[in-house]
Amino acid sequence: xxxxxxxxxxxxxxxxxxxxxxxxxxxxxxxxxxxxxxxxxxxxxxxxxxxxxxxxxxxxxxxxxxxxxxxxxxxxxxxxxxxxxxxxxxxxxxxxxxxxxxxxxxxxxxxxxxxxxxxxxxxxxxxxxxxxxxxxxxxxxxxxxxxxxxxxxxxxxxxxxxxxxxxxxxxxxxxxxxxxxxxxxxxxxxxxxxxxxxxxxxxxxxxxxxxxxxxxxxxxxxxxxxxxxxxxxxxxxxxxxxxxxxxxxxxxxxxxxxxxxxxxxxxxxxxxxxxxxxxxxxxxxxxxxxxxxxxxxxxxxxxxxxxxxxxxxxxxxxxxxxxxxxxxxxxxxxxxxxxxxxxxxxxxxxxxxxxxxxxxxxxxxxxxxxxxxxxxxxxxxxxxxxxxxxxxxxxxxxxxxxxxxxxxxxxxxxxxxxxxxxxxxxxxxxxx
Numbered sequence: 001x002x003x004x005x006x007x008x009x010x011x012x013x014x015x016x017x018x019x020x021x022x023x024x025x026x027x028x029x030x031x032x033x034x035x036x037x038x039x040x041x042x043x044x045x046x047x048x049x050x051x052x053x054x055x056x057x058x059x060x061x062x063x064x065x066x067x068x069x070x071x072x073x074x075x076x077x078x079x080x081x082x083x084x085x086x087x088x089x090x091x092x093x094x095x096x097x098x099x100x101x102x103x104x105x106x107x108x109x110x111x112x113x114x115x116x117x118x119x120x121x122x123x124x125x126x127x128x129x130x131x132x133x134x135x136x137x138x139x140x141x142x143x144x145x146x147x148x149x150x151x152x153x154x155x156x157x158x159x160x161x162x163x164x165x166x167x168x169x170x171x172x173x174x175x176x177x178x179x180x181x182x183x184x185x186x187x188x189x190x191x192x193x194x195x196x197x198x199x200x201x202x203x204x205x206x207x208x209x210x211x212x213x214x215x216x217x218x219x220x221x222x223x224x225x226x227x228x229x230x231x232x233x234x235x236x237x238x239x240x241x242x243x244x245x246x247x248x249x250x251x252x253x254x255x256x257x258x259x260x261x262x263x264x265x266x267x268x269x270x271x272x273x274x275x276x277x278x279x280x281x282x283x284x285x286x287x288x289x290x291x292x293x294x295x296x297x298x299x300x301x302x303x304x305x306x307x308x309x310x311x312x313x314x315x316x317x318x319x320x321x322x323x324x325x326x327x328x329x330x331x332x333x334x335x336x337x338x339x340x341x342x343x344x345x346x347x348x349x350x351x352x353x354x355x356x357x358x359x360x361x362x363x364x365x366x367x368x369x370x371x372x373x374x375x376x377x378x379x380x381x382x383x384x385x386x387x388x389x390x391x392x393x394x395x396x397x398x399x400x401x402x403x404x405x406x407x408x409x410x411x412x413x414x415x416x417x418x419x420x421x422x423x424x425x426x427x428x429x430x431x432x
Contacts, residue, residue, distance in 0.1 A: 003043045007056050018066045023138045026070075028146045030063065030134065034403050035150050035215070039205035042177045060126050067133040088361075088413075092132060095354040099347040100125050107324030120325030120343065123398035124351070131406045135414040141376045142411055144226060148238060151219045155241055158204040158212065158248045165200040174207050202248040210394055213254035214401040216245035218383055220254075221261040225379035228265065252299075253394060260286050260389055261382040268378055273367050276360050279381065283389035290393065307334050307393055314338050321345045336391040336402075352391075358409045359384045365416045376415075380408040 010033045017026035037059055045053045085093065100121065107117050165171055169187050172194065178186040187194060193208060194201050201209035220242030227235035246254030260282055267282075268274060293299045294308050310333050322345035323329045333339045341348040362384060366377050387396075387405045396402045 003040050004048060004052070007040050007044065011056070011062070014063070014066060018070055021070075024140065024143065027134060027138065028143060031142065031146055031404070031407065032150060033059070035154075035400050036205055038207055039173070042174050045177065060122050060130070064126060064130055067130050071133040071136055088132070091354055091357060092128060095350040095357075096125065096128055099344055099350055102347070103322050103324045103344055106322060107326065110324055110326075112324055112326050116327050116330065117325045119398075120330060123330065124340075124343070127398070127403045127406045128354075131403070131410040134407070135410045138411075138414060141415060142408075144222075147219055147222050150215075151223075151238055151241060151245075154204040154206075154212065154215065155245045155248075158202040158245060161202045161204065162200060162248055167198070169194055172203065174203075178207075196250045199250065201250040204245075204248075206400070209249040209251050210253055211399055211401065213246050213249035213251040214257060214390060214394070214396070214399075215404075216242045216249065217254040217257035217261070217386075218401060218404060220246070220258055221265070221382050221386070222375075222379045224262060225265060225375040225382065228269070229375040229378070253390065256286060256290070256389060257386045261379075261386040264382040264385050265378055268366075268381060274363050274381070276356075276363050279359065279363065279385040280356065280388060283385055283387075283392075286389045287392040310334060310338060314342070317342055319345050322347060330397070331395070334395050335393055336396050339395055339397055358406075358413065362409055362412045365413065369416055377412060380412045384409050 013029045104117055175187055203209050204212045206212045220239050223235045223238040264282055322343055329342045340351055383405055390396055
């Protein structure tokens with residue numbers, strides 16, 4: 001009953017804040033609910049009828065409807081903007097929406113099921129369009145207390161997991177939800193993703209320890225930037241708590257993200273002008289070093305070596321026009337890069353170019369604004385850059401970490417443009 005009450009309260013708060021135009025409450029609710037949604041939904045599915053579960057299931061679609069309604073009402077207040085598209089909106093259309101629309105057509109032509117097409121749409125389009133609409137006319141930073149709340153809950157639950165685990169994977173909260181069409185349990189099948197040397201790789205409220213580790217590293221970077229800027233011991237403690245969370249996951253990815261992010265933060269502090277080549281270069285160098293370590297057996301665990309095999313064999317599945325949205329194309333590869341090119345073919349280049357475009361806008365804003373060393377700007381740039389490393393090795397399409405990185409970038413872009421439609425510097429208005 002608890003999970004039903006929490007979801008009902010969250011949905012009510014979403015609707016109320018949208019109707020009353022409480023933008024800060026709406027954004028905070030979305031960020032928190034996105035983090036805990038999988039946990040709440042799966043827990044709900046264990047004890048409630050299918051009808052109730054299906055009512056809460058289309059969370060992202062409901063979120064899209066709410067934000068779109070708010071977006072249209074705001075645009076309608078200025079008739080000159082109602083049928084015009086600024087350059088950022090045009091890039092969303094041409095670099096993201098049109099390729100996705102083409103792959104939907106290819107998916108239908110190749111016999112894909114509607115559920116797989118909806119999943120693809122959710123993974124690749126909704127994080128971008130919802131984040132864009134959410135910050136369309138909201139030039140304010142996200143409250144740091146939102147991240148503090150998330151950190152306390154996810155670390156607390158991970159500690160509970162660690163000290164109550166008795167060695168059987170069936171104890172994991174999402175165990176019964178992970179059964180394929182052949183009756184195989186996917187957690188048992190990929191046991192090495194959840195156990196290391198007989199000890200649990202904690203997942204907290206996420207479905208994999210990798211997701212937990214990535215979120216812990218992102219939160220650690222947020223509080224690292226806050227501490228560097230404000231010298232408040234409160235933020236240093238939270239940084240260390242996030243670091244402890246990474247250790248509970250027993251995965252390397254969190255340390256890699258944190259290392260890259262801290263290097264980028266130091267570079268930002270020491271530089272008069274930030275160069276996008278370096279913010280892209282740091283994570284790419286990390287990817288190259290990781291490949292080197294994997295190739296020469298310095299990193300040799302089973303889950304890591306499997307990624308090398310996937311890169312070697314990717315050419316067998318690749319098609320220039322893409323394979324469309326199918327279960328296999330969406331989930332066969334651990335790398336977000338491979339997954340994207342498997343789905344979109346060469347059009348996947350546009351999808352990644354859009355991400356780099358967002359990062360470049362954020363860099364231009366940082367370089368040109370007067371008030372520098374703002375913590376929110378520093379952690380947005382460091383996280384945005386470090387996520388490029390994650391693209392190389394982990395499937396994060398539709399994940400909370402991907403949502404959060406996109407949300408942070410759009411929030412930074414809009415805070416200094418005071419509404420995308422008003423930008424004179426980074427985003428110019430272009431009527432079509």
